[in-house]
Amino acid sequence: MQKANLLFLFLFCCASICHAQSGLYDYQKDIDRAAVVVQRQETDSLTIFEKIVIDGYESRIPFYFYSNKRKENPPCVILMHGLTDSKEDWVYPSEPYLEWSKNTTAIKDSLLALGYQVLIPDAMFHGERSYELDFRSPYLLVPSISRNEKDSKLFEHMMTSTVKDLRILMDYVQGREFHPSRSFSIIGYSMGGNLGILLGVFDPRITSVVACVPGVNLPKKELEGFAWSEEVVKGQTDITPMTYARSLETPVMLLMGNSDFFTPMDEASAFFEAVPVKEKEIKFFESGHILPDAYRIDAIRWITTHNGFR
Numbered sequence: 001m002q003k004a005n006l007l008f009l010f011l012f013c014c015a016s017i018c019h020a021q022s023g024l025y026d027y028q029k030d031i032d033r034a035a036v037v038v039q040r041q042e043t044d045s046l047t048i049f050e051k052i053v054i055d056g057y058e059s060r061i062p063f064y065f066y067s068n069k070r071k072e073n074p075p076c077v078i079l080m081h082g083l084t085d086s087k088e089d090w091v092y093p094s095e096p097y098l099e100w101s102k103n104t105t106a107i108k109d110s111l112l113a114l115g116y117q118v119l120i121p122d123a124m125f126h127g128e129r130s131y132e133l134d135f136r137s138p139y140l141l142v143p144s145i146s147r148n149e150k151d152s153k154l155f156e157h158m159m160t161s162t163v164k165d166l167r168i169l170m171d172y173v174q175g176r177e178f179h180p181s182r183s184f185s186i187i188g189y190s191m192g193g194n195l196g197i198l199l200g201v202f203d204p205r206i207t208s209v210v211a212c213v214p215g216v217n218l219p220k221k222e223l224e225g226f227a228w229s230e231e232v233v234k235g236q237t238d239i240t241p242m243t244y245a246r247s248l249e250t251p252v253m254l255l256m257g258n259s260d261f262f263t264p265m266d267e268a269s270a271f272f273e274a275v276p277v278k279e280k281e282i283k284f285f286e287s288g289h290i291l292p293d294a295y296r297i298d299a300i301r302w303i304t305t306h307n308g309f310r
Contacts (some may be wrong), residue, residue, distance in 0.1 A: 038053055052064075052172075056161075061169065065117070074115050075185060076119055077111050077117070077118050077119070078166065080189070080192030081123065090104050091120065117173070121165065123191070124161045147226075153232060159198070166186075182205075184206050185303050192212075197244070197248060208305075213255065213263065216254075219239065253283070254281070260289050261289065281302065
């Protein structure tokens, strides 16, 4: 009897923890969110580019959407940028990493050529949303940079709100096309990889994730040695992908650099081993945080293999 009670208590605690964590990424679906198409252009006879602004979780979200007529009912791929970058990086090559930037635009072009829809938003505090942080760089919110609890809580808020925004954008795509079963994949770079993993854990509409150089143990490990409140430590833990590794049931590919300062090989491997899904792959390149051109080939391969779209 005592063992049964202990088992019940253990399961209850686990359920409570999961609920508390998942609640960070919940949002209200039954809200009429205004969306306005502010720019529309036919880039070719089969592709239409739109810039759209929609009511997000707590502010307006600008995003690019490419509709595609090459195949019927195409899945949608979300492209998510890294910290301090923006949606522009997937569309317009720019300095200082011009060659790398050309590579990100090639991912978008390859997906369109294969028949996918493509959705490219700005994360909270980034790009056209920089006014939300009074035009400060979001880089300054990173715990190891800010070294204060107030900015670290803003960093947590940025991550949780962006995941909610991405879920709202998926609602929009499904609703505007009257296609509630529309599936989604996500390719994210650095911070975008972290967001992709979190989205894969908390939204079943994500059928595959490609996480390029994600900080799988960030920001939690940056708090080592900080005498911060339990509230802040828990908040940073709740946005760290490693926290949810055993809950990720979406096919996932990790594309990593073997000398990446942010995620050493042992941390990336530990995350990979903890993920329970069989459809997973990890690949290390001879690089740091900036991956060589070949990574985009692997990213596209994973997307086309794991979404049931041919």
